[in-house]
Amino acid sequence: MNKSSFWLVVPAAGIGQRMNAECPKQYLRINNRFILDITLSRVLDSLSFKGCMVPLNSQDQWWPASESARDGRIQTCVGGRERADSVLSALLALEGQARNDDWILVHDAARPCVHPEDLNRLVVALAAHPVGGLLAAPVADTLKLASDGAVPEVCETVDRSRLWRALTPQMFRFGALKQALLLCLDHGQSITDESSAMEFSGKMPALVEGRPDNIKITVPSDLALAEFILGRQ
Numbered sequence: 001m002n003k004s005s006f007w008l009v010v011p012a013a014g015i016g017q018r019m020n021a022e023c024p025k026q027y028l029r030i031n032n033r034f035i036l037d038i039t040l041s042r043v044l045d046s047l048s049f050k051g052c053m054v055p056l057n058s059q060d061q062w063w064p065a066s067e068s069a070r071d072g073r074i075q076t077c078v079g080g081r082e083r084a085d086s087v088l089s090a091l092l093a094l095e096g097q098a099r100n101d102d103w104i105l106v107h108d109a110a111r112p113c114v115h116p117e118d119l120n121r122l123v124v125a126l127a128a129h130p131v132g133g134l135l136a137a138p139v140a141d142t143l144k145l146a147s148d149g150a151v152p153e154v155c156e157t158v159d160r161s162r163l164w165r166a167l168t169p170q171m172f173r174f175g176a177l178k179q180a181l182l183l184c185l186d187h188g189q190s191i192t193d194e195s196s197a198m199e200f201s202g203k204m205p206a207l208v209e210g211r212p213d214n215i216k217i218t219v220p221s222d223l224a225l226a227e228f229i230l231g232r233q
């Protein structure tokens with residue numbers, strides 16, 4: 001039985017609307033490096049991957065100037081309208097290279113602070129798991145369910161004892177993840193992560209506790225926070 005290979009998919013086709021910056025947020029700089037380059041180098045240098053596929057926006061004009069564009073380990077393809085479309089596009093681009101039982105790790109380009117210890121913990125914890133799973137962090141705040149009025153008001157306080165925040169990487173078998181994403185597409189099921197696709201196809205992904213400082217750069221204040229976190233690692 002051949003040993004399963006590991007492939008990395010880093011969705012980088014977003015436009016960063018919530019960041020409201022002069023360029024897509026994956027091309028903002030920390031310590032004079034593109035966020036995308038920081039993310040790709042940290043993950044690719046932490047684990048042994050057979051290959052890496054990066055879905056880019058069809059209007060991307062920054063990639064050619066990136067360090068990653070000169071990294072022979074990395075292939076690119078055109079992403080899609082939503083994150084899930086970009087991930088599916090990457091999997092379809094890997095057809096003929098990845099085998100159905102190979103592991104796919106999907107990691108947001110916007111998460112440059114992911115720690116090598118978390119990457120290793122994820123792979124070790126899930127290597128023999130029948131479904132796969134994701135890095136996640138238990139919720140540490142009290143959570144409120146808001147009303148849907150113009151001024152949100154508290155409807156109820158939600159029991160947080162079994163609530164986790166989904167992070168990335170999320171790690172699933174190539175064949176199963178591709179089929180799950182196609183199923184969501186066929187059913188018009190909107191999803192925001194790979195685990196949701198696997199859940200929609202009836203699976204129960206494992207949760208692997210990860211560092212809460214594996215933040216997703218989303219709004220302007222996240223940039224300085226990411227720079228601080230990277231400076232301390």
Ligand SMILES: Nc1ccn([C@@H]2O[C@H](COP(=O)(O)OP(=O)(O)OP(=O)(O)O)[C@@H](O)[C@H]2O)c(=O)n1
Pocket residue numbers: 010011012013014015016017018019025026055079080081082083084086087108109110111216217218
């Ligand atoms: N159509 C899309 C949308 C998002 N992403 C990627 O998915 C990751 C997480 O998505 P998010 O934080 O939502 O990024 P954006 O979609 O760029 O942000 P926004 O929603 O503020 O526009 C990012 O690395 C982003 O580049 C992608 O590859 N393709």
Ligand SMILES: C[C@](O)(CO)[C@H](O)COP(=O)(O)O
Pocket residue numbers: 083108165166167168192193194216
């Ligand atoms: C995949 C993810 O980072 C897990 O929390 C999140 O769902 C991405 O959401 P976004 O709205 O595409 O940033």
